[in-house]
Amino acid sequence: MDAIDAFQDHYPDNVAHCYGCGSQNPHGHQIKTVWDGDETVTRFTPEPYHTSVPGYAYGGLIASLIDCHSTGTAAAAMYRQAGRDMDSLPAFRFVTGSLHVDFLKPTPLAGELVIRGRVKEIKGRKVVVETTVSAGDVTTARGEVVAVQMPENFG
Numbered sequence: 001m002d003a004i005d006a007f008q009d010h011y012p013d014n015v016a017h018c019y020g021c022g023s024q025n026p027h028g029h030q031i032k033t034v035w036d037g038d039e040t041v042t043r044f045t046p047e048p049y050h051t052s053v054p055g056y057a058y059g060g061l062i063a064s065l066i067d068c069h070s071t072g073t074a075a076a077a078m079y080r081q082a083g084r085d086m087d088s089l090p091a092f093r094f095v096t097g098s099l100h101v102d103f104l105k106p107t108p109l110a111g112e113l114v115i116r117g118r119v120k121e122i123k124g125r126k127v128v129v130e131t132t133v134s135a136g137d138v139t140t141a142r143g144e145v146v147a148v149q150m151p152e153n154f155g
């Protein structure tokens with residue numbers, strides 16, 4: 001994967017500190033998401049310190065991966081729908097309105113996880129994204145995120 005093409009590499013530095021996806025946060029996950037046809041994909045290898053039950057990944061990590069994968073997917077989908085380059089202005093900036101996660105199976109700590117997203121709906125300032133987390137052939141978690149474009153007066 002060419003990291004330079006990742007959605008998160010287009011986030012301006014002043015909003016790139018997110019714990020899940022900010023390239024400017026040295027303590028964060030720094031996920032990188034790209035298009036794969038009509039789906040989006042992130043690959044992430046958990047570390048031993050991401051443990052819940054020994055040998056398995058902490059659910060908060062899984063939720064975090066789904067969260068930031070989905071908000072990145074929402075931004076990319078809006079640019080794609082508008083036929084715009086991700087560096088063009090005004091920027092589409094998304095935050096999480098709602099994050100739902102179903103933990104289907106324990107997620108092993110060993111090896112790479114593949115996170116895949118699909119846009120379910122784009123309506124106004126809202127994008128609904130369905131995202132799965134897989135370890136090998138096993139889908140271990142499934143999430144749905146309502147991502148909403150950041151209002152001018154965020155906070």
Ligand SMILES: CCCCCCCCCCCCCCCC(=O)SCCNC(=O)CCNC(=O)[C@H](O)C(C)(C)COP(=O)(O)OP(=O)(O)OC[C@H]1O[C@@H](n2cnc3c(N)ncnc32)[C@H](O)[C@@H]1OP(=O)(O)O
Nearest residue numbers: 010011015018075091092093094095096097098126146148
């Ligand atoms: C590519 C380059 C670009 C640059 C890219 C920059 C990056 C940009 C920052 C990156 C950062 C990453 C982010 C990581 C993910 C977080 O972790 S973000 C942190 C956690 N989230 C927050 O702190 C958000 C706090 N909540 C809020 O600020 C506000 O409630 C929200 C979410 C902005 C929504 O408020 P609002 O704008 O007043 O929304 P509103 O107009 O009422 O609703 C709009 C639509 O959204 C729906 N909606 C709103 N809230 C909800 C909800 N909770 N549940 C379900 N639906 C909802 C509404 O129903 C409505 O839908 P429709 O009726 O149109 O169908």
